[in-house]
Amino acid sequence: MALDAPVERRDEVQIAMGNGNGVAPSQPSRPAGRPTAAAAAAPYADRRLRLNPNADHKPEDYSDVRGEYAPAVYSALERHLPPSLIDADRDVKLHFMRDILARYWPQGERNKVQRHREYRQRILHLYKPLHEELYNMHPSVFFLPTFLEAVRSNTEECFRSIMTEPIPGVYSFAMLQPTFCEMLLEEVENFEKWVHAMKFKIMRPNTMNKYGAVLDDFGLEAMLNQFMEQFIAPISKVLYPEVGGGTLDSHHAFIVEYGKDRDVELGFHVDDSEVTLNVCLGKQFFGGELYFRGIRCENHVNSETQHEEMYDYTHIPGWAVLHHGRHRHGARATSSGLRINLLLWCRSSVFREMKKYQKDFPSWCGECQREKRERQSQCVKATKMVSPNTHTQANRLCLCCHFLDTLYFL
Numbered sequence: 440m441a442l443d444a445p446v447e448r449r450d451e452v453q454i455a456m457g458n459g460n461g462v463a464p465s466q467p468s469r470p471a472g473r474p475t476a477a478a479a480a481a482p483y484a485d486r487r488l489r490l491n492p493n494a495d496h497k498p499e500d501y502s503d504v505r506g507e508y509a510p511a512v513y514s515a516l517e518r519h520l521p522p523s524l525i526d527a528d529r530d531v532k533l534h535f536m537r538d539i540l541a542r543y544w545p546q547g548e549r550n551k552v553q554r555h556r557e558y559r560q561r562i563l564h565l566y567k568p569l570h571e572e573l574y575n576m577h578p579s580v581f582f583l584p585t586f587l588e589a590v591r592s593n594t595e596e597c598f599r600s601i602m603t604e605p606i607p608g609v610y611s612f613a614m615l616q617p618t619f620c621e622m623l624l625e626e627v628e629n630f631e632k633w634v635h636a637m638k639f640k641i642m643r644p645n646t647m648n649k650y651g652a653v654l655d656d657f658g659l660e661a662m663l664n665q666f667m668e669q670f671i672a673p674i675s676k677v678l679y680p681e682v683g684g685g686t687l688d689s690h691h692a693f694i695v696e697y698g699k700d701r702d703v704e705l706g707f708h709v710d711d712s713e714v715t716l717n718v719c720l721g722k723q724f725f726g727g728e729l730y731f732r733g734i735r736c737e738n739h740v741n742s743e744t745q746h747e748e749m750y751d752y753t754h755i756p757g758w759a760v761l762h763h764g765r766h767r768h769g770a771r772a773t774s775s776g777l778r779i780n781l782l783l784w785c786r787s788s789v790f791r792e793m794k795k796y797q798k799d800f801p802s803w804c805g806e807c808q809r810e811k812r813e814r815q816s817q818c819v820k821a822t823k824m825v826s827p828n829t830h831t832q833a834n835r836l837c838l839c840c841h842f843l844d845t846l847y848f849l
């Protein structure tokens with residue numbers, strides 16, 4: 440099937456509010472007459488951190504250093520400094536480490552994160568929760584016994600025993616207690632009313648939603664972290680090892696709202712996640728089916744869908760659907776009623792870092808797999824075409840192909 444419109448990447452909204460200023464890192468004091476830390480660190484500018492830390496080295500104390508990184512970050516990083524720098528002046532090392540950190544996290548991004556932090560702090564300070572019990576993890580109140588039992592058993596067989604997998608990589612299962620769904624719906628409603636009454640700016644979950652709310656913004660972040668670590672990560676480790684399912688370490692959690700006077704449908708997109716959990720909380724509605732169209736890497740995000748990749752999922756309150764973040768999907772119009780879903784985008788920083796060095800992804804991208812099969816069949820054809828005495832030529836071709844397939848790292 441040719442796609443009508445390009446696939447969107449669904450990104451988090453970044454809010455601009457507060458005083459807009461990031462906290463400036465403090466400048467370490469410097470005795471007169473000595474070269475600046477920047478000048479002293481300059482000769483090391485092209486050096487990189489060591490991959491393996493120097494476990495015997497005792498790092499300096501950075502507890503007086505103010506800024507966006509905790510002092511512990513500098514102490515940990517110091518063990519990775521190149522040998523020529525590890526015994527340099529503390530200011531020189533600090534400058535070098537700040538340079539490294541800034542390369543990974545540019546100033547503009549840091550300011551946005553800082554503003555968002557301030558926004559959350561203001562809400563946490565002022566908002567009074569309706570259901571306090573939601574803010575701490577209570578497994579038996581939140582989850583159905585069948586789901587809890589499967590997670591406790593922690594085996595692939597038990598996970599699969601409560602799930603259906605209608606197409607590869609999409610799993611659905613009954614997950615949440617009805618009372619938990621009701622409480623969460625009431626909490627979100629309460630938060631939205633409060634935001635309105637306070638004339639506070641509400642941050643929508645995504646660039647593609649006009650309604651909904653970010654659960655992490657009003658105090659549910661710690662509980663949802665446990666939700667991910669204790670209940671989604673064990674499953675992802677088994678079902679999604681190829682996309683970092685075993686190393687999930689951060690999340691973005693939000694509510695989406697569809698119906699009359701809300702968002703109606705959701706365009707074709709991929710999520711900014713490795714693994715996405717999507718659970719319907721209610722209420723009553725028609726429509727809103729989730730349609731899937733194959734898993735794709737960035738290079739192939741707009742490639743054609745194969746027939747066997749097409750699947751439509753109908754939401755049921757309390758039921759979850761778990762899928763790859765890069766599984767292309769969208770939601771059809773909710774034609775009547777109100778549909779509210781909880782989304783947990785689970786991310787792995789390790790997987791994201793490793794992905795930078797890979798050139799294709801036949802273990803999970805449907806199109807990379809298709810191209811690999813194509814290359815292999817070309818090789819087989821080439822092998823068949825040559826006579827036995829020129830076989831070496833064909834072997835060379837095949838070896839070449841094999842080499843290309845295994846050369847993931849540049």
Ligand SMILES: O=C(O)CCC(=O)C(=O)O
Nearest residue numbers: 695705710729770780782
């Ligand atoms: O409305 C839905 O169920 C889909 C939501 C979704 O895909 C998303 O928020 O990323």
Ligand SMILES: [Fe+2]
Nearest residue numbers: 449709710768
């Ligand atoms: Fe999505």
